[in-house]
Amino acid sequence: MELFRVVTLAEARRLLSRYWPLPGRQEVVLPLLAALGRELARPVVAQDDVPGFTRATMDGYAVRAVDTFGAGEREPVILHLVGEVAMGQPAKVTVGPGQAVAVATGSMIPAGADAVVMVENTEILAEGRVAVFKPVAPGQDLVRRGADARAGTRVLPAGRTLRPQDLGILASLGVTQATVYEPWRVGILATGNEIVPPDAEPAPGQVRDINSYTLAGLAGQCGAEVTLYGIAPDDLEALTARVRQAMSENHMVLLSGGSSVGTRDLTVQVLAGLGQPGLLFHGVAVRPGKPTVAAVAGDKMILGLPGHPVSAMVVFRILIEPLLRYGGYDHFLGKGTVAARLSRTITSTPGREDYIRVRLEAGPGGFLAVPVPGGSSMISSMVQADGLITVPLEEEGLEAGAQVEVKLF
Structure with missing residues (x-):
């Protein structure tokens, strides 16, 4: 493949989507709490109705709604109190015309009743009678049987990342274990003779490894299990060996550095020799992040990210995070965004998507999006930023005051 045969972001996503999700992820069965944040491997079908009975949502009286029509403060409707349903007990009484049954929040609604009158809108009279001062509609202040889930219906689809509320619906169904996928395993390898570990004192011309830690943090936030493979020198044999080791132990491998044109560009050579289907692209029409390379070898995905920290983080956000966090790009757009107005005019070059920190x-009437200065090598510009805005491929920039969507970090 020719170096820097640049593809658009949409094309890069389309190429990656051909192979994602990767095959071969193992299923595991976990207790509910341990399954939080994990991806369901199988759909969950309700075996019972939830709730299993129609229940009151207010303290008051179970009634036939039609019997309360016309009730008012001056002319209340008088009903006969024929019993009570205690919390946690079955309803053994039936509500007939002109009758009421006392209920508490969560009590079972007795047969014949179709609404609850709040106790605040009633008054107990002598001889077992209840005055109702406000009419109610059918279904008012009760939850019908099966409102949360009907037996036989799919409650949660396969692929859903379990949230706390999902654990709640599973618990309500009596499901105490969930079949989920193992986390995506991501290996991260820095490349370049100029890179040294963070605990080393850089010699002239050397810099400490930033990308391994930013990328590990980003992947970890997406629920991935991350392994760092250190720093590989600019040597074809050594780099190939390290990449193959990472591939053998992970689903996805991220390399940082070595993807720009130059005499020491080895990343493309390594990726091209890993196996079929091979290289997908080398170069994406975005800024920062143009010198990005991707390949698939068997059931592994390998991406070479730019060496500049900002570029690597931006590429992760727009290409890799949607795969790890959302399973693809279809449900990614619009996630974690806020609307704002641009504080000043920014310029761009048509033919590439520009990502501005x-x-x-x-501000008056809402948020202002204030561009953060700094080149793609300045990690501090990412620290100071709250998110990214996009200048579309065909635009020459955005005017001050323009409405923008900020993709939050």
């Missing part, structure tokens, strides 16, 4: 400030 911004911080959010409170």
Whole structure:
């Protein structure tokens, strides 16, 4: 493949989507709490109705709604109290015309009743009678049987990342274990003779490894299990060996550095020799992040990210995070965004998507998106930013005051 045969972001996503999700992930069965944040491997079908009975949502009286029509403060409807349903007990009484049964929040609604009158809108009279001062509609202040889930219906689809509320619906169904996928395993390898570990004192011309830690943090936030493979020198044989080791132990491998044109560009050579289907692209029409390379070998995905920290983080956000966090790009757009107005005019070059770091400030009528200065090698510009805005492929920039969507970090 020719170096820097640049593809658009949409094309890069389309190429990666051909192979994602990767095959071969193992299923595991976990207790509910341990399954939080994990991806369901199989759909969950309700075996019972939830709730299993129609229940009151207010303290008051179970009634036939039609019997309360016309009730008012001056002319209340008088009903006969024929019993009570205690919390946690079955309803053994039936509500007939002109009758009421006392219920508490969560009590079972007795047969014949179709609404609850709040106790605040009633008054107990002598001889077992209840005055109702406000009419109710059918279904008012009760939850019908099966409102949360009907027996036989799919409650959660396969692929859903379990949230706390999902654990709640599973618990309500009596499901105490969930079949989920193992986390995506991501290996991260820095490349380049100029890179040294963070605990080393850089010699002239050397820099400490930033990308391994930013990328590990980003992948970890997506629920991935991350392994760092250190720093590989600019040597074809050594780099190939390290990449193959990472591939053998992970689903996805991320390399940082070595993807730009130059005499020491080895990443493309390594990726091209890993196996079929091979290289997908080398170069994406975005800034920062143009010198990005991707390949698939068997059931492994390998991406070479730019060496500049900002570029590597931006590429992760727009290409890799949607795969790890959402399973693809279809449900990614619009996630974690806020609307804002651009504080000043920014320029761009048509033919590439430009990703601008911004911080959010409170402004008149909403948020202001304030561009953060700094080149793609300046990690501090990412620290100061709250998110990214996009200048579309065909635009020459955005005017001050333009409405923008900020993709939050």
